[in-house]
Each structure stands twice: as structure tokens, then as C-alpha cells.
Amino acid sequence: MVAASVPGAEVHAADLDPAALALAGRNLPQGARVHLADALDGLPTRLRGRLTTIAAVPPYVPEAELDLMPREARDHEPASALVGGGADGLGHVRRLIADARPWLATGGQVLLELHAAQLPVAAGEGRASGWLARQHPPTASRTGVLELIAG
Template identity: 55%
Template sequence: MLDEGVVARLRAAGCVFAEDEARLIRETARTPAELTSMVERRVAGLPLEHVLGWAEFAGLRVRVDPGVFVPRHRSEFLVVTARRQVRPGGVVVDLCCGTGALGLAVVAGVDGVELHAADLDPAAVACARRNVEPAGRVHRGDLFAALPTELRGRVDVLLASPPYVPTEAIALMPPEARDHEPRTALDGGGDGLDLVRRIAAGAPHWLRDDRGILLLELSAAQAAAAVDAVREAGLVAADLHDDEWEATVVTGRRGRSETGSRHLRSG
């Protein structure tokens, strides 16, 4: 039974789904003192996932440490799209991995996949290692510089949900994100596409010649510019949109691929 006092406190703090959050906090807390502490942290504005220490994502429960970017449910569209490209024995790389949730979800249930995840932030790398290993390896470094050189030309699926918020737009984000998630996980530069362009430019050196594919998550408003960046890198580009998740993914691959834009509806 839910504590109505807890629900009332969460609702007063602006938690839209106060009843659900109260239930999750109560189920996670091991002692009354821990319950009180968790409620106080949530009321103070910490993201629910940082309070709980975990997040549900694409059917998995992943650890989320304080100060680490919380995986967004809209990124499940990126996961679903990438999973269609994964084959047993393939190589999957998750750049800007944060908790490691995306790469882990992409390879879940597929035999023999070699998974590599990378991030520049040491807190994210530590968190990702607890989530991903031993299913895969996690590396610390700046984008491709973090990866083992023996992966060059061997990657089947290269996915990334990089920082893509324009610098000036960060101030407009909900306080949960702008105050409690690392700025390096949010700030994509002037138009939000600084890292998208860098990933697109480097991808051809790492993708397999015959079937490698790049998948990038960003906003719908950025899709056209991202498609241009992928094409400038020498890959055939397409942008995919899902109405239910309100998500956009730009893909790039060698040779013939999907052309133009596609609007998808989940379900």
C-alpha cells in the first residue's frame, strides 16, 4: 500500500507520476531511513533514476550512478533499429555510451556478438563497466580514440546517442537534466551536431566494407544536417522517424541503402 504522505510530497515537488514514483521508491528502499532519504533526494530535484540507482530500459534494468546521463526511453527506437542489423558473431560499438544501456540492449539475446562501448566521462565508464561487463568491453577515451585499433574495418553496427542539445538550449532543459547530468553528455555545440559530425567523419574507417552501418540518434530538426554530414563522409544516408517514441535516427552505410526519409509508427 502506498504512503499517501510520500505521494503528496512528490506531487507537491512537481512529480507528474507521483504514485508510480512512490511505488518504485518504496520497492527499492531497504529500510525506513533509506526510504526517507530517497524521497528527500527526489523532492530536492534529483532524477528518479539517480535516486533509485537504476532505470528500466528496453526490457533491461540498468544501473544508473549519480552524475551519469540517464538513458531516455526514446532511445529505444535506436536500439530497435540497430538490432535489425545485428548478426551472431558480429561486432557492435556503442559510442558516447553513458550507462552502456544502448549497446547492452542491442546485443541482448544475440549469440556471440563482440560488444564494445566507450565514453570520455570517467563516471560513465565506471557505471557502464558494471552494466556491460562481462557481456562486452568498456573503454575510456574521446570517441574512436578509445577503441582498440584492431576494430578498424571490422565494425558491423556502430551506434551513438551523442550529446546533441545546442549549447544555448541547455538552459531550457528540465532542471533534472541540466543540474544533475554532466554537461558533456548534453552539450552538442552551437547547433548540437559537433559530435555527430565527428562520428560521421570517422565512421568509414571503422565500418566493415560489406555491411557496416552507422546509426545516430538526434532530434528531428537536426536530421537534414546530420544526413549531409553522413553523406560528406562518403556513406549513403537515410533518416528514420518514429511517431510513438518521438525519436529520429540517421543511418549511414556503404553502397546501396534506404533513401530519403521514413516515418515509422511503433506497435
């Protein structure tokens, strides 16, 4: 967990689903704050320009591939938590790429967990928007991390 590796980190979690926020509130470190928000929209404005890391697992499944998801995900997660928008599932990712910069402190970064096949496309989108993009190798679950640093 990111917060455990950075003593004194101020942690904020955002989601549109109140049930997801309640679960996050139970699992996050003491003092963490949860916000009913649509990605970065709805976060307290006092955080603008202060975030050192934005870590997200945005919805990234293309709608046409939802049926290919493991049954436990399809049965227990709302489709809105899985389907990412657009034919390639990267609609939410594109939004974070476009919206994150004003929220970050100098030297801040964005970490996005995505399917391995989407990493190169999302990295290209990040580079086209002026980010330095680094892809971290996929895990056994076929997800990897895209790291974006303001360039």
C-alpha cells in the same frame, strides 16, 4: 538493446567520463568491454575495420539550448554529455561522420540518436560525405535515429 538482438556480438563502449563507463560496465552484457576514449579515438586499434555497427548517442544539444533540457538531465548529467558543439549542436556528429568509416567492416553501419529537428541536417552531412543516409522516425521524446551506411 542491440547486443541482446545479436547473439555472440562483441560489445565495446567508449566514453570520456569514468563514472559513465562504470555505469555502462554494470549495464552491458557480460563480456562487454569499456574504454576510456574520446568517441572512436582511444579504441583498441585491433577493432579498426572490424566493427559492424557503431551505435552512439553523441552530445547534440546546442549550447544556447541547454537551459531548455529537462531539469533531470541538466541536474544529473555533465554538460559535456549533452552539449554537442557548434551553433547547431552537431559538432560531435560531424566528427563521427568523418571518423567512422575506417573502423567499419564491409557493410557496416553507424546509428546516431539525435533530436528530430537535427536528423535532416545530419543526414545531409552524411550524404555529402558519401554515406547512404536513412532517417528513422522520431519517438515521443522527439529523438530519432540516423542510419549511415558506407556507400
